Amino acid sequence: MQTVTAMEGTEVAHAAEFSLVARRNNSLTSSGRLLVFVFIFVVSVGIAAAFAAFGAWLILPFAGLEMLVLYLAFRYLDRHAADYERIAIDGDKVKVEFFEVGCVQSHEFNRYWAQVVVSRDGSRLALRSHGRELEFGRYMNDEQRLSVALELKRQLRGAA
Amino acid sequence: MDAAHAHNGHGHEAHGHHYTGIMRWITTTNHKDIGTLYLVFSLTMFFVGGLLAMGIRLELLQPGLQFWQPEFFNELTTMHGLIMVFGAIMPAFVGFANWQVPMMIGAPDMAFARMNNWSFWLLPPAATLLVVSFFVPGGATAAGWTLYTPLSTQMGPGMDLAIFALHIMGAASIMGSINIITTILNMRAPGMTLMKMPLFVWTWLITAYLLIAIMPVLAGAVTMILTDRHFGTNFFNAAGGGDPVLFQHVFWFFGHPEVYVMILPGFGIVSQVVPTFSRKPLFGYSSMVYATASIAILSFIVWAHHMFTVGMPAAAQLFFMYTTMLIAVPTGVKVFNWIATMWKGSLTFETPMLFACGFIFVFSMGGFTGLVLAIVPVDIQLQDTYYVVAHFHYVLVAGSLFSLFAGVYYWMPKWTGHMYDETLGKWHFWLSMIFFNVTFFPMHFAGLAGMPRRIPDYALQFADFNMISSLGAFGFGLSQLIFVYVVVQCIRSGAKAADKTWEGAEGLEWTLPSPPPYHTWETPPVVK
Amino acid sequence: MISKWFRLIAAALAWLAAGAAGAQSRYNLPEPQSIIAREIYDLHTLIMWIIVVIFVVVFGAMTYAIVKHRKSVGHQAEQFHENTTVELVWTIIPFFILIGMAYPATRTIIAMKDTSSPELTIKATGYQWKWGYDYLQEGISFYSNLATPRDQIENRAPKGEHYLLEVDNPVVVPVGKKIRIIITANDVVHSWWVPALGVKQDAIPGFVRDVWFRADNPGTYRGQCAELCGKDHGFMPIVVEAVTPEKYAQWVAEQKKKMAAGAVDPAKQWTLDELKAHGEKVYAGNCVACHQATGMGIPGAFPALSGSKVVTGPKNGQINVVLNGVVKDGKPTAMVSFKHLPDADIAAVITYTRNSWANKTGEAITPAEVISLRK
Known part of the structure; x- marks a missing residue:
């Protein structure tokens, strides 16, 4: 997925020392997606209905099936439009948030125990503490993950 | 804890876990790999269809029947058309779309990477059905790539195989088109407005839209042939109150936009x-x-x-x-x-x-x-x-x-x-x-x-x-x-x-x- | 020197004029023999000239750019990328050219569609793979089969002048009369096409369409089925013989006499040999295309009759198949009904198949047996 990463030092709402947000890029607005879907729907179902009027009704179920797939695709885009990941470091806590389809999952680590795990090629980035590992950086590419890892390491060390 | 892992599991499929060898190609969700697969597939089908064309021209080299019986000749022309249209030209352009569209609009991949993989891997079985139909009793369908009724109603089981193949390829095209449309519309890089898109992307946006509009028509048309053949319907059977010309209208309503798709x-x-x-x-x-x-x-x-x-x-x-x-x-x-x-x-x-x-x-x-x-x-x-x-x-x-x-x-x-x-x-x-x-x-x-x-x-x-x-x-x-x-x-x-x-x-x-x-x-x- | 150039130019002009005047050329449509065919010919010529002019202008410009604006001759690229005036001009000019083409075409279309007040109406029916003709006023009916011998097709004999374009019974029409052809089909879609007369019309099973022509000159005009209709699509030509009205009247009289003679006396007693001999002819006209002269059919497509259970089984079973065709899963198959044939023909052809190749039943089927099974 496409990403917009923002590294913010201090100005986040709950005033964390360090905060990082990664989110998807949507070049279509929510109403834009609706408009595109409605346009395709009207034309496709219109064509199928016209043929049905002339007796070739078996086109309708196929058009319906196709519209279902199209609807699911657009719903997926819409539900995931606002997804993001955030890491916030504040005091002795490292807070990791995954926002997906309107739900936030939060995980907390102790800043002094948390370790940054990153594979050499940057394909995997995770935080580890007490034997538990949490992957991060779904919307980033390899280079971004490597640089984020570097920054996180600095931040965690800085506290120590 | 476990939830965290499960939560993260699927999001990372596109990264990490690179299989090697054949499994890499079967499981790949990378748009470049899939683009390559499409191109290799279409090149292969181009040569299969080309071989059939050589068969056609061989028979027509001189007047008289030299090499094939008329029925097999009709199979050659029919399958040459079907394979070139649905196996060579269309997949080749989809291959180009896969390679180029994300790169040209600045997207990391296609919008639905997993679906992209499915839509490619539907094609080889469909192509196999088409080729295998030469070897079933009665041979491949010989009704022309336009499948005009009632001639296509007369055909042997080769016709049914062709219909299934068209269904599968149609499904693949629909998934591919949805993917391309959503990628182009929703994943353009900041600043890449519609009127800044490269013309190749524009043409594919319009092509994908055409495909979404016409593919159900093709699926419906061939399904009606199928039910006319086996399930007693009379869509195109004049004796049962149907209209053979209706098929031509349905087919060409699909067929003409299809020409522009190509x-x-x-x-x-x-x-x-x-x-x-x-x-x-x-x-x-x-x-x-x-x-x-x-x-x-x-x-x-x-x-x-x-x-x-x-x-x-x-x-x-x-x-x-x-x-x-x-x-x-x-x-x-x-x-x-x-x-x-x-x-x-x-x-x-x-x-x-x-x-x-x-x-x-x-x-x-x-x-x-x-x-x-x-x-x-x-x-x-x-x-x-x-x-x-x-x-x-x-x-x-x-x-x-x-x-x-x-x-x-x-x-x-x-x-x-x-x-x-x-x-x-x-x-x-x-x-x-x-x-x-x-x-x-x-x-x-x-x-x-x-x-x-x-x-x-x-x-x-x-x-x-x-x-x-x-x-x-x-x-x-x-x-x-x-x-x-x-x-x-x-x-x-x-x-x-x-x-x-x-x-x-x-x-x-x-x-x-x-x-x-x-x-x-x-x-x-x-x-x- | 000058006279040589002059002669060359004169020759070129003469050649062009000949082309424009519609002299028979193997690189053009066949010489038109009816008013509609002539209008089509002229329309085609007009459009070709328009196209040639556009072609020369557009590709002249492209060729000029390719030659003069190359990097290798040191041409520097200019960076213009739009010009509203030019773009409007080349959008609007084609509109006017198109209108110039559409106008004469529209006139011809309306003329082609006018099938009213014909002087003779003939019904043409497409069968797999022959044409059937019914002269509705005269009551003449016949089939028109390919007359080219199998040996020529299979390269065992030299090919004749009208190879694949010759039939046993041509359609005979009077010159100068408006002929309306009603076209339909018995099995699949065919298309009745005679290029010199400017007529092509799909023959659609279950539907009737009509076209018209008026032949200008006596002559034989040949065409072919133009819509893929299965195995022998390439082997069902159409031959129209346009003759003077007197000769036409003579032909009609002959046909009527022949039909009267051909109507077999229902009371006639047939011997086995007579039935077999007559049956062989009927077989050659109706059955051989699929079931083949060897009676072996085509594996996978058309069943063999030699050794067939139907042909060597009970008589009534086979008579039923021939009369009513074979219906499989509620759909007609390629074995269509032959009940339009006379009883004697059906009896004869069944007798022939039951006593040919590997089939040696020794049974003769009488026309009466066929009548008794007709519904």
């Missing part, structure tokens, strides 16, 4: 190639976009020009004649724009440019004969003759296929990181161009003189034209082996290509290293 992305490729080698921006970008859109819209109201001889009322003939003639306007605009792009440029003629110029030249000839065929009274004489065969091969072989070749030579250095052999590329172009015209130009005369299409044997006055066509076809077929050699050599041992392969190339894809890394554009580029 040519619009070709317009897109040529619109990328011509400016590069003219070292000049594309002339009339916005009119190109509007012309493409008009062609697409008109394609929905011209279908019955394929059916001028079924005996429709004069008013209907006039309507479809006028709308069909109208298509010449936007198509002409495109050709004029390409030539204006070349005008006062600084032209060089590397292989992609040769194919693009060849495309403009021969495609226009196909367009001209299309105009001739749009005139109802003239079409009455020429419908279902070799003139039509010549016409649609001028637009499909010299049009779609040449634009595909132009695209492959243009972007292959980007895809593989290697340069192809320019000398051999030029040989490929000139031999293809010459043999193409030797093959198909005489067909105009055969058609004018009255030779019907889809016949295994012909009257003696057509003999000379057919012999020339056949010899040309063998030459054209052999020339394509050069292409395979060039591609293989380029991948294995071509010289290193620069990031920006062509001096005049513009566009996001040329700012990436050649070949691009396994994942590109995960950092959105900024479009000026």
Whole structure:
């Protein structure tokens, strides 16, 4: 997925020392997606209905099936439009948030125990503490993950 | 804790876990891998379909029946059409879309990477069904690629296999189109507004839209043949109150936009190639976009020009004649724009440019004969003759296929990181161009003189034209082996290509290293 | 020197004029023999010239650019990329050219559609793979089969002048009269096409369409089925013989006499040999295309009759098949009904098949047996 990463030092709402947000890029607005879907729907179902009027009704179920797939695709885009990941470091806590389809999952680590795990090629980035590992950086590419890892390491060390 | 892992599990599929060997290709969700798969698949099917064409031309080399019985000859023509349309040309353009669209709009991958994998892997089973149908009792379907009823109702089980294959390919096309539309609309990099998109992306956006509109029509049409054959329905069976002509209306409502599905992305490729080698921006970008859109819209109201001889009322003939003639306007605009792009440029003629110029030249000839065929009274004489065969091969072989070749030579250095052999590329172009015209130009005369299409044997006055066509076809077929050699050599041992392969190339894809890394554009580029 | 050039130019002009005047050329439509065919011919010529002019202008410009604006001759690229005036001009001019083409075409279309007040009406029916003709006023009916011998097709004999374009019974029409052809089909879609007369019309099963022509000159005009209709699509030509009205009247009288003679006396007693001999002819006209002269059919497509259970089984079973065709899963198969044939023909052809190849039943089927099974 496409990403917009923002590294913010201090100005986040709950005033964390360090905060990082990664989110998807949507070049279509929510109403834009609706408009595109409605346009395709009207034309496709219109064509199928016209043929049905002339007796070739078996086109309708196929058009319906196709519209279902199209609807699911657009719903997926819409539900995931606002997804993001955030890491916030504040005091002795490292807070990791995954926002997906309107739900936030939060995980907390102790800043002094948390370790940054990153594979050499940057394909995997995770935080580890007490034997538990949490992957991060779904919307980033390899280079971004490597640089984020570097920054996180600095931040965690800085506290120590 | 566990939840965290589960939560993160699926999000990372696109990263990490790279399989190797065959499993990499089966499981891949990477748009470049899938693009490569599409291209390899379509090249394979191009040769399968080409082999059938050689079979057709072999029988037509001389009058009389020499090699095949008429029934098998009809199987050859039918399967040549189906395989070339659904197995070679369409997947090749989808392959281009997979490779180029994300790179050109600055997206990290397609919107639905997993679905992308499915839509490709549906194709090999469908192609297998088509090829296997030659070996079932009664052989492959011999009703023509248009599958006209009631002839297709008479066919053996080969027809059912073809119907299933079309269903599967249709499903693949629909998934592919949804993917392309959502990718183009929702995943453009910041600053990449619609009117800044490269023309190739525009043409694919419109093509994908056409596909979504027409694929259910094809699926419905073949399903109605299927139920007419086996489940006692009477959609197209006159004896049961159905209408055989209804099938033709349904088929061509799909079939005419389908024709543009096979040519619009070709317009897109040529619109990328011509400016590069003219070292000049594309002339009339916005009119190109509007012309493409008009062609697409008109394609929905011209279908019955394929059916001028079924005996429709004069008013209907006039309507479809006028709308069909109208298509010449936007198509002409495109050709004029390409030539204006070349005008006062600084032209060089590397292989992609040769194919693009060849495309403009021969495609226009196909367009001209299309105009001739749009005139109802003239079409009455020429419908279902070799003139039509010549016409649609001028637009499909010299049009779609040449634009595909132009695209492959243009972007292959980007895809593989290697340069192809320019000398051999030029040989490929000139031999293809010459043999193409030797093959198909005489067909105009055969058609004018009255030779019907889809016949295994012909009257003696057509003999000379057919012999020339056949010899040309063998030459054209052999020339394509050069292409395979060039591609293989380029991948294995071509010289290193620069990031920006062509001096005049513009566009996001040329700012990436050649070949691009396994994942590109995960950092959105900024479009000026 | 000058006279040589002059002669060359004169020759070229004469050649062009000949082309324009419609002299028979193997590179053009066949010489038109009816008013509609002539209009089509002229329309085609007009459009070809328009196209040639556009072609020369457009590709002249492209060629000029290719030659003069090359990098290798040192041409520097200019960077213009739009010009509203030029773009409008080349959008609007084609409109006017198109209108110039559409106008004469529209006139011809309306003329082609006018099938009113014909002087003779003939019904043409497409069968797999032959044409059937019914002269509705005269009550003449016949089938028109390909007359080219199998040996020529299979390269065992030299091909004749009208190879594949010759039939046993041509359609005979009077010259100068408006002929209306009503066209339909019995099985699949065919297309009735005679290029010199400017007529092509799909024959659609279950539907009737009509076209008209008026032949200008006596002559034989040949065409072919133009819509893929299965195996022998390439082997069902159409031959129209246009003759003077007197000769036409003579032909009609002959046909009527022949039909009267051909109507077999229902009370006639047939011997086995007579039935077999007559049956062989009927077989050659109706059955051989699928079931083949060897009676072996085509494996996978058309069943063999030699050794067939139907042919060597009970008589009534086979009579039923021939009369009513074979229906499989509620759909007609390629074995269509032959009940349009006279009883004697059906009896004879069944007798022939039951006593040919490997089939040696020794049974003779009488026309009476066929009548008793007709519904």
